[in-house]
Each structure stands twice: as structure tokens, then as C-alpha cells.
Amino acid sequence: EDKVVQSPLSLVVHEGDTVTLNCSYEVTNFRSLLWYKQEKKAPTFLFMLTSSGIEKKSGRLSSILDKKELSSILNITATQTGDSAIYLCAVEITQGGSEKLVFGKGTKLTVNP
Amino acid sequence: KAGVTQTPRYLIKTRGQQVTLSCSPISGHRSVSWYQQTPGQGLQFLFEYFSETQRNKGNFPGRFSGRQFSNSRSEMNVSTLELGDSALYLCASSLLTGTGELFFGEGSRLTVL
Numbered sequence: 271e272d273k274v275v276q277s278p279l280s281l282v283v284h285e286g287d288t289v290t291l292n293c294s295y296e297v298t299n300f301r302s303l304l305w306y307k308q309e310k311k312a313p314t315f316l317f318m319l320t321s322s323g324i325e326k327k328s329g330r331l332s333s334i335l336d337k338k339e340l341s342s343i344l345n346i347t348a349t350q351t352g353d354s355a356i357y358l359c360a361v362e363i364t365q366g367g368s369e370k371l372v373f374g375k376g377t378k379l380t381v382n383p
Numbered sequence: 384k385a386g387v388t389q390t391p392r393y394l395i396k397t398r399g400q401q402v403t404l405s406c407s408p409i410s411g412h413r414s415v416s417w418y419q420q421t422p423g424q425g426l427q428f429l430f431e432y433f434s435e436t437q438r439n440k441g442n443f444p445g446r447f448s449g450r451q452f453s454n455s456r457s458e459m460n461v462s463t464l465e466l467g468d469s470a471l472y473l474c475a476s477s478l479l480t481g482t483g484e485l486f487f488g489e490g491s492r493l494t495v496l
Contacts, residue, residue, distance in 0.1 A: 304483070311471065312387075312487040313426075358426065362482040368431070368439045369482040373418075375425035 272297040274361050276374035284382050287349050291377045293359030294341040301369060303335055303342050306358040308376070313358055316344070349381045385410065387476050387488035395494045401462040404491045408455050408476030414438075415457040416485065417449060420471040429472075432457055433479075461493075469495045 277292045293303070302320045306313035317326045319335035319342060326333050330349075335342045346353055356376040362369055388407040396402050408415050417429040428441040432451035449459040455476075461468055471492050475485035 302483070306485075311489040312473070313485075314487070315484045318483060360426075365439065369480055370428050370431065370439045370441070371416075371482050371485070372428070373426035 272361070272363055272372045274359055274372050274374035276357075276359050276377050278377060279375065280378040280380070282380045282382065283349055285350060287381075288345065288347045289349060289379065291344040291346075291357050291359075291379070292341065293343070293374055294339075295359075295361045295372075296340065297361050297363050297372060299364040300337075301362040301364060304360045304362065304371070305333055305342075305344050306360065308356040308358055309354075316357075346379075349379075351381050351383055354379060354381045387474055387486050389472075389474050389488035389491050391491060392489065393492045393494075395496060396464050397496050398464055398466060400464050401460060402464060402493060403458055403460045404472055404474075404493075406457045406459075406474030406476075406488060408457070408474075409486055412476035412478055412486070413455055414477045414480055415451055415455065416475045416477075417457070417459050418473045418475065419443075420473055420490070421469075426473070429459065464495045466495050469493060 273296045304318045305316040317333045322337035330347045333344045358376045359374040360371040390405045414433045416431040418426045420426045431439045435451045446462045451457045471490045473490045475487045
């Protein structure tokens with residue numbers, strides 16, 4: 271069974287801290303790994319990673335994929351209260367000739383002022 | 384450009400009833416995917432439609448069904464509702480595939496009593 275596991279499940283930090291969120295996966299037919307941010311209801315896209323070892327950056331957020339370890343991390347530096355959200359990791363797999371996403375349960379990040 | 388629109392936003396049903404949820408994708412997007420989100424299971428893939436054809440399906444019972452119309456709008460139906468169907472149902476659209484950068488709607492919150 272395809273599985274995506276995120277850790278920790280929840281995290282509370284203070285503004286200015288740096289956080290690292292983890293995502294590991296056991297899937298067949300891996301194509302890519304994606305990160306989404308869910309603040310209220312609608313998840314929004316952050317990154318898509320396909321190649322091992324290449325860091326993707328957007329402002330204070332960065333992510334990297336390790337295909338050998340079947341994992342990815344999402345780093346957030348100098349956290350702000352606006353970073354409070356659920357961060358979702360998803361792995362794109364090929365199944366039956368088409369693609370689908372398998373999501374982890376998410377990491378709930380709370381950033382206190 | 385208007386985002387993904389889901390209706391209704393909230394609804395309450397009783398066990399045994401059926402429900403139909405609607406999703407209008409971003410203009411020009413031809414793929415619509417549906418996900419169920421619960422606190423215990425996270426985001427789980429229901430199905431994906433592209434050009435009125437179901438392209439992929441998750442591991443849900445036959446009570447869950449969907450369809451897509453020629454204008455790419457999609458509906459999902461759940462028959463014989465059970466308490467465990469209480470969840471946030473998210474619809475996501477994308478240009479061509481049901482993966483990669485998905486654009487999510489705000490969701491339909493279903494409560495089954």
C-alpha cells in the first residue's frame with residue numbers, strides 16, 4: 271500500500287524560529303513530491319520536487335528531496351505568525367496508466383508571537 | 384481569474400440520505416479531482432475526471448460517485464450516508480492532469496447526523 275508519513279504531526283514555535291518538517295514515503299511508481307500549505311480550507315501549492323538533491327526556494331521556505339532515503343524536508347526560516355498552517359506533503363504516483371496524489375496527514379505548525 | 388468554486392459550503396444530512404456536491408474549476412482547466420479530508424485520515428483521493436471521463440479512482444466504496452460535464456464542471460454524489468462520511472470534501476482543478484500544481488476550492492463541509 272502506498273504510504274506518505276509526515277512528522278511531527280504538530281509543532282509550536284515562537285516567531286523567528288527555524289523549523290524543519292519531514293516527509294517520508296513508501297510508494298510504487300514515484301513521479302514527484304509536492305508540498306502544500308493549508309491555512310483555512312483550500313490547500314495552496316508550495317513546491318514540486320522531482321530530482322534528488324536540488325533545493326527549491328521561495329522566500330523563507332525551501333525544500334529538498336532525497337530519493338535514496340525516500341524523504342523530503344521543508345524548511346521555514348525566521349518564522350512569522352502568518353506561517354501558522356497545516357503543511358501537507360503529497361507524492362505523485364502512476365497507477366493504472368494515470369497519475370494520482372497520495373497525501374500525508376500533515377504537520378500542523380503554530381507560530382506564536 | 385476566478386478560483387475553484389464549490390457548493391454548498393456547508394450542509395447537514397442524516398444517515399441514509401444522499402448528497403450531491405458541485406465543483407466549478409478554474410476557467411480552462413479540464414481536470415477535476417475530488418478529495419475527502421478528515422482529522423484521522425488526512426486528505427484521501429476519491430476520483431479524478433478529465434474531459435468527462437473518470438481517469439482514476441481511489442479506494443472508496445461504490446456509494447461515492449462522480450461525473451464531469453462538457454463545461455468541466457463536476458459533481459460528486461454520496462448515497463446512503465453514514466456517520467463516517469462526515470468530512471471536508473475538497474475539489475481541485477488543473478490544466479491537464481490531476482497532479483502537480485492543483486488549485487483547490489474552499490471545500491464542502493458535510494456533517495452526517
